[in-house]
Amino acid sequence: MTFKIRKAVIPVAGLGTRFLPFTKTSPKEMLPIINRPTIDYIVDEAVKSGIKEIIFITSSTKTSIIDYFDRNLDLERQLRKKGKDVQADELQKLSGMIKIIAVRQTDAKGLGHAVLQAKSIVGNEPFALLLGDDVIYNPKKPALGQLIELAEKEQASVLGVGEVPMENVSSYGVVDPAEDIDDRTFLLKGVVEKPTQAAAPSNLSIMGRYILTPKIFEFLEERNVDEATNEIQITDSILKLINTQKVYAYKFNGIRYDMGSKEGFIKANIEYAMRDPELKETVLKTVNFYNK
Ligand code: G1P
Secondary structure (H helix, E strand, O other): OOOOOOEEEEEOOOOOHHHOOHHHOOOHHHOEEOOEEHHHHHHHHHHHOOOOEEEEEEOHHHHHHHHHHOOOHHHHHHHHHOOOHHHHHHHHHHHOOOEEEEEEOOOOOOHHHHHHOOHHHHOOOOEEEEOOOEEEEOOOOOHHHHHHHHHHHHOOEEEEEEEOOHHHHHHOEEEEEEEEOOOOEEEEEEEEEOOOOOOOOOOEEEEEEEEEOOHHHHHHOOOOOEOOOOEOOHHHHHHHHHOOOOEEEEEOOOEEEEOOOHHHHHHHHHHHHHOOHHHHHHHHHHHHHHHO
16 A cells, blocks of 8 residues: 555534634634634645645535635626736635535534544545644644655654643643654554543643544444543544554644634734734734833
């Protein structure tokens, strides 16, 4: 089997309760960083990492995500009529960026259940999994691309991790390294979903980026439901994968924004604005005003 990562699964069926009432009518993935929705940054990272096909796991209230990556011929026509060809070309380019497939998840039974919906489309090849809450900034080398490089070299699954303060480990899947390969690469002997601080094997936490071999589907098919959450956790199946095949964690290079939290959303918007020469001025003026 050639070990090449071509497909990415992006689950987008979550309710987004932390962003109610916004999420009453709009998917949380459509929350913007400046003028682009969060999901655009995630898809862009996948495309720049060499992904050729995106599989969205969606629900009935998420059609705007699919529409966003489709063409809007009427809008393009109107823009061209007004002489705004540059904008029209940009919109056209956006929709031609990548092949998109949408699969409906009819029950919200957790991340593992969402990924299982992609089984027949992914087939018997390794794939990437990106979570829509995590935006990772690295303009030189996208985080997913870093994981793909290691996965293709080792022909193995790789989890993207970052260090978090011990008091925050209970918000993440936390890995248990068996061996440090180098200062960024770890061979794993375990993983725990949202452990207490006392039970956490390390502070290396999963940051919404995974490369998984198709073997994961065999474990997901067992449909073991976590008692505490009543959900099928991906982490349980990853633990089984670790007991069967080599699985690595890679501490990727990049700045991660948790777009699932209000703090992360604000931080992302301010920092992306600071990287834009025109908007930087506005941020600095506002900060100066409030610092007076
Ligand atoms: C999910 C995963 C968890 C991971 C986290 C951040 O949790 O289950 O292992 O660390 O995303 O990417 P959630 O934040 O959806 O509860």
